[in-house]
Amino acid sequence: MDFQLSAQQRELIDATRRVCEGKLRALAQEADTPERVASLRRDMAHQGLLGLNMPQQYGGVGLPLLDTLLLIQIIQSVDAKLGGLTHRTSTGAVGAVLELGTDAQREQFVGGVARGEIGISIGITEPDAGSAATAMTTRARIDGDQVVLNGQKIFISAVKDNHYTLVYCRFGNTGRASDIGAVLVPHDAPGFACSSGTLNMAGERQYELFFSDCRVPRANVLAEGSAFAKLISVYNAERLGSIARMLGSAQAAYEYALGYAKERKQFGRELADFQGMQWMLAEMKVKLEAAQLLTWRAASNANAGLPSPLETSVAKVYVAQAAKEICDDAIQVLGGYGYMTEYPVEARYREVRGGSIYGGTMQIHKNMIASHILGRKLSQWPTGTKE
Template sequence: MDFSLTDDQRQLQEMARKFATTELVDLAKELEEKNTPVPSDWMKRYGELGFLGMNIATEYGGMGVGNIEALLVLEEFVKISAAVAFPVFESSVGPVRALEHFATPALKERIIPAVCRGEKIVAVCMSEPAAGSALTDLKTRATKTDGEYIVSGQKRWCSGGGHADGYVVYSRMSDAPGAKGIGAIFVEKGMEGLSFGEPEQLMGFRGVPSADIFFDDVKAPLENEIVPAGGFGKLMEAFDLERCGNATMCLGIAQAAFDYALEYAQEREQFGKAIIDFQAIQIKLADMAMKLEASRLLIHRAAQQANDGLPSVRDSSLAKCFANEISREVCGIALQVMGAYGYSKSYGMEQRLRDSWGWGIAGGTIDIQKVNIAASYAGRRFNQRG
């Protein structure tokens, strides 16, 4: 069992780190201040450099590398900010991978290469006003007719809502109860009957647009079917990889917080010496470092044991849950180490704390991950409705 990165992986990691630290810092500040997403010219540059859909097959415009490689790049980007990293997240471990695994060949060829070039953005629509953790209660319906699907309903908390060019819409596609009736359809921006609510104003995630989405009898061609009714399990398998991406977003944010706090502690002097010389600060830094290393191991194990396919629900939930919790803790400790400077918007630490909190809600809450973990060990699903 080898825990070290290969030469190729280290080279890719260093390339991503150099690009992120030398070119994305000012962009990250702009996105945070204006609450706007990565502009189209930057998206195309991401694509030209190969940072979008890296682990997608080469036949669809990706680099064909493994999931770990994609996560290594994602971590370097999110150290700068979640906003500049989000396109990498969506294209490498997000809804595009569901298209790659399950969509029709015609849909794959039309959408995925454009995503890898930075010309299109794809988002996922899962939650609804009355269906969040209880996702199988969703009411959005895609009704199949002779030549098309008719999609009706409402989605909420869609990252990319109103901004993305296409949406993987979890829908009720038959009258079968619960998960058995759920599949997914691809709906494209500009289709008649598709509209969006006002942009959400969130505590964090600035630069990652979110809005309600309304489907008023939207007509989608049959080739836009991703999985039919009964395909909910397949969708969640693909979503397990997104959980690894979510965990990596947390890890990168927390690693950046630790790096900043470590540097600050060596420069900040009180009582005539650098504060790192105080045992209390040393213990805080050690606690942060242990949590970061443990989180990274859980994430990389999940990606590796999937053999570059789709991780298991146990591995992905363990990785996500742990990363979600430690990111909040590490960012909070780092802020405390910096004192008033950490609390100031001028130094970016409070932004990391705000963003880290959101990832423990997005993609399945921390509590839901713990239910998944317990169920995987018990060997059965628990009825939350009883």
């Protein structure tokens, strides 16, 4: 067990921070249209900031999962849009394509994402299947060399900036999780429609997707059922990517508050001279370090890129809570200025708040941890209604 980052990892973090703090941050802050996001994506690919953990064979950087998370964290600490792009193109849907896809699919989708040519969203949630994801009803039917989808998704991230959604859907009629597979649906497919989106509290949009006899080439099917367990085990890497984003936002809020406490004076002294402030800063530091260690453990122990479900859930529950508290304390350190949008810490709180909800809510992850420590399956369904 080694609790030190290597000199090489530290250099990589510093170099990545320098690259992002330059032109890229300015471009990210102006990237408010799909065209500008596409241009930013190409610039990031040029700098080697996409597909961090994807194999070099498919145009990725080929980093281990831990190094990938370290870089997602530092990139997110510079700018949330940059952090989102690195996360989604590294630990996002591409992970599922790499794990379950054919060589042709890997070349097209992993390669396309790593080269900055395309982006892929993930479509799991439905209006009546949120935490109970396996209650999804979106259906897929093979029809010759095509697959036909019918159904609806909700709360899907980054759809307007992306070109495909990896849609989880049912191929069978048993009502069991084993019916569930996944299809890469292009956003220009006939029968596909996307809402104009709902603004979330972090200033991003979540989209509703509608599939009405939506026809897609059969070559875009990633798995025809019997894939839910595998898809979710890959999804744990996605969860760690979004956890690293929360760490990046919390780190930025902590660093800003620390600097501010050494500058701002009241009662003729720096805020940092007051013990009430010192303890608050100390607690922020403790939470940030504990949160990082749980995340890094889950990444270090990942077997062939697939993290343990238990270690992922433990990291998720702790980091989501710690990140909210760190950002909330950062607002408090800045007093009235912390609550104002001209200062960066309130936005950091809004960025991390969603982490307690997406990728499985805190309560669902606690259910999974409890199931593990009690050694029994804790079905949430009324007795006898589902497996």
